[in-house]
Amino acid sequence: MTTQKHSTPTSSDSTPTSSVTGAIALVTGANRGLGRHIAARLVSRGAAKVYAAARNPESVDLPGVVPLRLDVTDDSQIAEAAAIASDVTLLVNNAGISRPGALLDTPLENVRAELDTNFWGVLAMVRAFAPVLAGTGGGTIVNVLSAQSWFAYPGTNGYHASKAAAWAITNGFRLELADQGTRVVAVHAGAFDTDFTADYDGPKEDPADIARATIDGLETDSVEILTDDWTRWVKSFLGQDPATFYAELGASGA
Template identity: 60%
Template sequence: MDISHATALVTGANRGIGRALAVELLARGAKVYAAARRPETVDLPGVEVLALDVTDPAAVADAARAAADVDLLVNNAGITTGATLLGDLDGVRAELDVNFWGTLSMVRAFAPVLAANGGGAVVNIASALSWFAFPGAGAYAVSKAANWNMSNALRLELAGQGTLVTSVHLGAADTDMMKDYDGPKIDPAEVARRTLDGVAAGDLEVVADEWSAMIKASLAKDPREFYGQFLGN
């Protein structure tokens, strides 16, 4: 895909990885719709701002009508509540509502738009946590695992209209969401660069950092090797 001629819509474009993606898209010559639940917080000159809550079907439908020229849909909007599966069920539902159902709602609404504009591409921002679970992040891990395999399924369902589906995986990024995390963090600008390089190359997955690559490689091994550190054996 030629990013310089793309018309992109980025969800959650007001901060973090979403904002970095919008900045990088503009730098590469794309037209950008920057969507956010609070559009007044989008501070990027050169974008077209859209008010969008991905959990609101009416707002999603409005966005698809307003941005009918889109050929690159970037599903970046996501949340983490810290919910565990045996804890706050409202938190579990909230994460799935945004990270899975909201993303799927966007793809369902924009699939005909992409088809009408030549096929284009869908980018779903997933996580290294698509491939493992970590204590205290059970709901997030489940939602991102669903997001990842949704990308796999959508890739097959959209192949007939020529739409690329790219799943992006990373560990911790230096964003507001991870401000309390004390560990290595990737620069959101680097995530944006690697993501768009991957889309331009037609990649099905972008593994944005070494941590995610290590986690993915561990899936071929006995899970005791990974989870033993948490299980005390």
């Protein structure tokens, strides 16, 4: 390992690329929430085809998309999706769940379910679609993560662990897929207003804004998209002693 400093791409030194216009995209969990917004925005921004993947494809109500049955915890459905959507150039791993509870006493199956969807689901999807993307010219993988990839919070620590692990493999896949020309992008977001946050009464972003920030980010060369000010605030503490962040988090009233 070297201690030499490397320059990191930022939004200010990014240049436009063509990940979106003309893309053939697949979005997981596209029947509702953020996934539906991302699929809609891909259509309006000129994607050539959008596979709207959902556990129940009949629940996909967006015009202009191709519904596709896909539970990301089901290996046979993933293999079938990769065979059907063999023309994909842009994979958006958006599907995710949260099962709130304390790590010390929540039923273990809740934590396992979070890992199954948010970590193992992403891992399985990338493994299945990496050859597809190699065959279509490299392409782009977008993993929808969270500001909670980076911090613990009482009641959501299983979710935190799942998103931290998904962040780790996002970085790992970026290195492993560089040789085939596949760009791997992490999207980190703070709370936004979907069914997912129905029981959270703090401030929430509009998911349409999160989708717009995601698609705008894809039009740059960034490999990490921070969709909102809260997420940028959390990220700004990463180089500091964790105690500093948790003191600030408490003081913020969160």
